[in-house]
Amino acid sequence: MRRRPQQHDVRPVGVLLPADPHGRRRSSAARGYLRPVMARQNLTVLTGLQVTSLAGGVQVTGVSAVTGSGENVEIRAAREVILSAGVIGTPKLLELNGIGDSDVLDNAGIRTRVSLPGVGANLQDHYVVRLGFRVRGSQTANERSHGLALAREMMRYVVSGSGVLTYSAAIVGGFGRTSLAKWPDVQYVMAPASFAAGRIGVLESEPGVSCGVWQMRPESRGHVHIRSSDASVAPVIAPEYLSHELDRATVVEGLKSGRKIFAQPEIARYIVDETVPGRAAASDKQLLQYARDNGSTVYHAVGTCRMGDDAMSVVDANLRVRGMTGLRIVDASVMPSITSTNTNATVLMLAERAAEIILHGAKQAQAAVEK
Numbered sequence: 001m002r003r004r005p006q007q008h009d010v011r012p013v014g015v016l017l018p019a020d021p022h023g024r025r026r027s028s029a030a031r032g033y034l035r036p037v038m039a040r041q042n043l044t045v046l047t048g049l050q051v052t053s054l055a056g057g058v059q060v061t062g063v064s065a066v067t068g069s070g071e072n073v074e075i076r077a078a079r080e081v082i083l084s085a086g087v088i089g090t091p092k093l094l095e096l097n098g099i100g101d102s103d104v105l106d107n108a109g110i111r112t113r114v115s116l117p118g119v120g121a122n123l124q125d126h127y128v129v130r131l132g133f134r135v136r137g138s139q140t141a142n143e144r145s146h147g148l149a150l151a152r153e154m155m156r157y158v159v160s161g162s163g164v165l166t167y168s169a170a171i172v173g174g175f176g177r178t179s180l181a182k183w184p185d186v187q188y189v190m191a192p193a194s195f196a197a198g199r200i201g202v203l204e205s206e207p208g209v210s211c212g213v214w215q216m217r218p219e220s221r222g223h224v225h226i227r228s229s230d231a232s233v234a235p236v237i238a239p240e241y242l243s244h245e246l247d248r249a250t251v252v253e254g255l256k257s258g259r260k261i262f263a264q265p266e267i268a269r270y271i272v273d274e275t276v277p278g279r280a281a282a283s284d285k286q287l288l289q290y291a292r293d294n295g296s297t298v299y300h301a302v303g304t305c306r307m308g309d310d311a312m313s314v315v316d317a318n319l320r321v322r323g324m325t326g327l328r329i330v331d332a333s334v335m336p337s338i339t340s341t342n343t344n345a346t347v348l349m350l351a352e353r354a355a356e357i358i359l360h361g362a363k364q365a366q367a368a369v370e371k
């Protein structure tokens with residue numbers, strides 16, 4: 001992309017933390033892919049911009065964006081625009097620009113530029129529900145995350161790069177098969193920490209552990225749609241978790257299987273009691289109600305601009321937006337169905353494949369010109 005020369009307050013990406021050679025911090029797409037090539041002459045990275053519209057008609061020629069201080073910036077595409085605003089941002093931007101389902105666009109007062117009814121549909125996500133246990137005879141992150149103990153952990157992190165501050169959200173993971181499936185259908189994430197009501201928030205102060213359970217291939221489908229032509233208005237995000245019968249049954253069976261794991265003698269000897277949902281939640285109905293009330297996203301949303309060749313697909317096999325030219329989508333929104341486990345590696349793989357496709361197309365175009 002080439003940007004018209006213009007003064008604005010966007011920050012260069014050089015403010016990103018440096019790559020971490022000691023492995024103390026998580027890597028990221030920016031650290032892994034962008035930082036090593038920041039010196040390239042053909043790369044300009046601008047941060048702090050909110051893209052608000054796609055320039056051109058059916059042929060996309062660039063984007064308009066607004067800076068944090070409200071300044072408008074126009075960026076012209078030399079070849080094409082690649083949209084990677086994610087599962088919420090990408091359909092939002094398409095719809096704001098008249099690309100989507102005509103009814104949704106009409107309701108938001110937007111004229112349809114290209115009718116693509118699949119934009120914003122097919123939202124899928126993993127839905128996690130946690131079992132919590134009070135423990136004895138072992139230290140957990142709970143009591144090490146409060147007061148003086150927390151101060152000690154902070155010092156420990158600074159001095160040795162170890163301790164509770166280096167823990168990820170779960171340090172034990174696993175996959176299991178419930179009686180409903182012929183192959184693994186639930187994922188477990190276990191942490192030496194627990195939250196009141198099983199919901200992510202403040203850690204309990206008493207020693208506790210938790211076991212999150214989610215269904216690997218949910219059937220429930222939701223949507224993301226704008227409700228206004230104003231780009232600053234958040235879209236409606238309706239994940240419709242547990243709307244499919246199989247998903248409801250699987251979450252219940254998953255919780256039961258999690259309980260069985262924590263009833264095994266090797267770990268049971270540390271367990272004082274199940275804190276959430278607690279022994280009183282014994283029936284399937286009670287477990288389902290607990291799941292409905294206390295489950296949450298795993299942040300693995302995908303699918304709102306899915307790839308395919310049917311009327312509800314949004315991009316073709318080369319990630320080009322149907323009915324448009326000069327516009328591709330490269331992010332988790334193009335996945336037709338959710339991966340059976342975490343999504344990040346798949347998004348990176350998808351981006352690498354997109355780079356191959358784009359390079360191949362550019363080389364072919366170059367060869368045609370030289371002929």
Ligand SMILES: Cc1cc2nc3c(=O)[nH]c(=O)nc-3n(C[C@H](O)[C@H](O)[C@H](O)COP(=O)(O)OP(=O)(O)OC[C@H]3O[C@@H](n4cnc5c(N)ncnc54)[C@H](O)[C@@H]3O)c2cc1C
Pocket residue numbers: 049050051052084085086087089090093298299300301330331332333342343344345347
């Ligand atoms: C809290 C959290 C924890 C997660 N943990 C894990 C994990 O442990 N393992 C795993 O595999 N996956 C994890 N994921 C999922 C993983 O991060 C996502 O699947 C992945 O990042 C999706 O990549 P993406 O490129 O589709 O979208 P994103 O990474 O969301 O990137 C989209 C970007 O576009 C920007 N954007 C949106 N709209 C605009 C606009 N109009 N103008 C300019 N910029 C815009 C957004 O700010 C964002 O930076 C986690 C996600 C979250 C939120």
